[in-house]
Amino acid sequence: MPGIVERVGSYISNQTEASPAYVRQLLIAAYRLYGLKLKYLKNPNLTDAKNYLGTVSMGCMVRPLAHPERQVLSSIFTPCEIFHAMGLYPMCAEQFATYTNGAYAEHAFVEAAERAGIAETFCSYHKIVMGGVVLGVVPKPLAIVNTSLACDANNLTFREAAERLGAPQYYIDVPYMPGEDAVDYVADQLREMAGWMQDLSGISLREEKLLEAAENSRRTIRNLRKVITMRKDRYVPAELTAELYEVLMTHNALGMPETLRYSRMLLRDFGKSESAPGRKILWLHTNPFYQGIVKETFNYKRDPWIALTEMCYDSLNSMKDSDPYRAMAHRTVYNSFNGPVTRRADRAVRMAREVEADGAILFCHWGCKETCGGSAVIADALESAGFPVLIINGDGVDRKNSSDGQIGTRLGAFLEMLEGR
C-alpha cells in the first residue's frame, strides 16, 4: 500500500506534462514543508549539526527554484563563492535530481528525458535534470554555469539545457592534469565568468564579499578536515540522506556562512562524542539514500557506520592562495575526481587509513563511466592496502535501476565477512 509521500509523488508525476509550472510550485511547497519539519520537529536520532544540515540544504533547493531570476544552474563541482558573494542562488543539478527522487517523482522526469531521445544509459542524475528541462519544470534560470569536471554528462546536460531554456551559459573547462598551468587557466576563466555574471545580472561583485566567501570556505574546509581526524574513534550518528546533504556543503554550498556554522557544529558534536564506532565503512561515490535495505543497514547505526563518504572529502583541498580566484581554481583542479583514476584511488587509500576503515563500499552509479570504469583500479588499490572492498551496482536516484534483493545479499555478506575478520 503506497504511503502519503508516494501518493503525492504519483500525483506530481501525473501532472508533469499538463502543468509543469504547477508541478514546480508543488515541489517548492513540499520542500518548504519538509524544511519546516526538519527545523521544528528535529530528528531525535541525529545530532544538532545534522539536523541543522537538513534545513540548510533544503534552503539551497527552495531559494533558486522559487527565484529563477536569481538562480544559477550549476554542476556539483562548480565553485560557487562568486554567486554567494553576489546574492545569487546556485541550484545544484545533482541536488535537484536527488530531491526529485525524494518526492517520489523521478519516474516522470526520467521518462520525459528518454522520450526526448536521451539514452537510457545516461547518468540518472543528469537524466532527471534533462527531464525537468524537457517538461518545463526546471525554470529558465538567470544563467547556467558548469565545469567540465568530473564527467562527460556536464558537457551535455548544461549545453542542452541552455539551448532549450534559452539561458546564457558559461562553461568552465577544467584541464585533466592538475598543475599550476591548470590552476592559472581555471582562475582566468573564473575571473572572466565573474565579469560576465555582473554584466548579465546587473549586480556588482564586491571584493570584500568575495574575500569573505573564500574565507568561509577555507575555514569550513579546515574544520571538516579536523572532523576527519576524529572519525577513527568517535561515533556520531549518520544517515544516508545527511551524507548527501554534506556533499552539497563541501561543494556548491562552500562559501556560505551557514556551511561554516555547520562545520563548527559538527566539530563540536564529534568533540563531545564518547561513543566508539563499530565496523567503519568508507563509502565511495554517491549513495542510494532511498533504498530500503541500505537505509536499514546504515541509518543511525553505530555498527556498521559510514565513517566517511568520499564525496564529502574530494574537494577538501588547500585554499591557501590569497587570490580568491586562484584559491577556488586550486581546490577545483586538485579535486580527486580530476585526472587519472589513480589519484582517486590514492585518496581512497588515504581516507581509509585516516578513519581506520574496516572496509570500503564502492557504489557504481548507473551511467557513471568515471566510477564504473575505474572501479577495478580503485578496488585493487584499497585491497592492496589491506582494506576489503565491495562493489555495488545501483542507481543513486532512479528506483528502477536498482534491486533491493540483489544489493541486500551483497551488502549482508560483505558485512558478515567484515565481522569475521
Added chain:
Amino acid sequence: MIYTTCKYAPSELLCGFYEETERLDPSPVSFSCADGCAHPNLCGFAKAVIEEVLARGIKEMVFTDCCDAMRRTYDVLLKEKMDFLYFLPLPHKTGEREIRLFASDLRKFCSAYAAYSGKTFSREEAVLACLRSMETRERGTDGKHVSILGAHGGKLLIDSVRSTCPGLEVRDDTCSGNRSFSRRAVPDFETDDGFFKWYAELLLKGLTPCMRMYEIGGRTEEASEGIIYHTIKFCDYYSFEYADLKQKAEVPLLKIETDTTPQSSGQLKTRIEAFGETIGVNGMKHSQGDMTFDRSAKYIAGIDSGSTSTDVVIMDRQKKILGSTISPTGMSASKSAAEALGMALKNAGIKREDLGGIVATGYGRDIIEMEKRTITEITCHAKGAHFLFPGVRTIIDIGGQDSKVIRIDEDGNVAGFIMNDKCAAGTGRFLEMQARALGLTMEEMSRTGLEWKEEVQISNMCTVFAESEVVSLVAKDTPVSDIIHGLNESVAAKTVSLVRRGKGEPQYAMTGGVSRNEGVVRCLSDKLMSPVQVSGQSQLCGAIGAALMGIEN
C-alpha cells in the same frame, strides 16, 4: 606502429619522428577481459579497445582526453606495462587560452616520445604530414550518399551497410571517421614553439568538432539520401545529437545502437535493409532473392519466420486469405517454415505447384531454404497492418524478441520506424519471464490481469530485477491480478515511450504476440489516450504483408 583511438590524436607529430600511426577499429566477439578489469557498464568501444590491446599485445599507444570511457581505458591499461602509453589532455574550448595550453601539452608529449624513443623530432616532416591530412575528406561522387553519423561504428558497421544495401554510397562521418583538416596556410616557423601553437590550433579548429567539444557548430552537413545515426550503449555524447537531429532532419533517419561486437547482426541487417527499402536508394528494390514470380499463377504465400512462431498466409490475387497457420518456430527455422507452409496449403486446399511465388519475412527470412523472395518485417508489417486496419497510421508490434513502432502513410508505405535495442524490457519475453515467476501461462496471465483492484507499481524494467520485484510482491501477499496489472502498466509505459520517440500518431493498431494480452492493450490505450485496435489476425500481420507484397510486385 603507434596506436590511437581518436581523431584528435597528434598523428602528425608522430610522423615528425618518422613513425606510423593506426587508429584502432576493434570488433571483438566478447568482452571477457574488459568486463573483469574495467566494468560491464563501460561503452562497447572502450571495452573493445581493451580487448584489442590485450589480444594483439600492443605496446605503444596514445590516448586523448576525448571522453570518460577513454580516460578509464587508459587507467586500466596502465597496469599492462606497455612500452609507451601516453594520455594527452585536450581542451573543450578552442579560444586563444586553450590553444596556448594545448600547445604546451603537445610539446610535453613530443618531449616524452623523444625521451622514450631516442629519436629526434623533425618539424619539416610533421608539417608535411599536416599538409597530407588537409582536405582528404570523403565526399560522395555525385553528392548523393548516406552519411553514418554519431559514435564510432568502424569497418563492421560500414561493411554491414554496404553488404546489406549494395550500391549505396556510404560516408563515415562518425566521431572516428573522415579525419581531415580544413585547408589553411602554413607559415614559415622560426621555432618549434610557433609550430606547436599552429598545430594546436589546427587540431582544435581544423577538424569537424566531435560532441565532446564545447562549440559544435558545423557538425551535420545535409546528407542527400539519408542518415544512419550510430550510438554505442553507454556512450553519452551522441544520443543528445540524435535527440536534436530527429526533430530537424529532413531526410530519412535511422538510429542504430551497437556495442562494436558482431552480435545481433540479424537485428542490424533488418534495420539497414528496411532503411534501404524506405529510401529506395540507387534503385534498391524492396524484395531480394532468387525466385522468379509466375504472374499467371493465382496464389501467393507469405511466410513470417519469427523468433517464437512461424506464420504462413496463402492469398489469391484478389487479396483473399485462403489458408493460414501459426506454428512454433522450434529449433530449425527452415524445417518449421516448410511444415507451416505445408499446413497452410492444406488449409487453403491448394498444392505447392499452384503457388506463383513465396515471399519470406522475419528474422529467419534468409535462413529458410526454399526458393523465395525476402522483404524485411518492417515493410511487411506496414503492408499487413494497412490491410487489416485501413485507417491506421501507427503500428505497435511487440513480439517475443523485440518491439517496434512503424509509422505508415495512407497507402501502407513505411514513413518511419523505431525498434528497441538488444534488451528484453518491454517485449513479450519480459512478460513470459514474469508469467513463469507467477506460475501462470500467458493466457492465464492475460485473463487474470483484467481483474485488478489496486495500483501496484513495478519500478524495474530490467527483466531480472522485475522478476525479483514480482517475487517480493508475491511474498507480501499482493494479489496476483494487481501484480499483473503493474507489469502490464510497465510494458505499456515502455511502449508509449517508444511510440513517442517514433513520433507515432493515431490511429493505432497493435500486432505481435503481446497484442493477445488484453490488459496490455487497455493500458496502452489509456496512456496513448486513443483506442488501440487489434484483430484476431494480428499475429498474421507480417505474413499477410509478405503475401500482399508478392501480389503487388
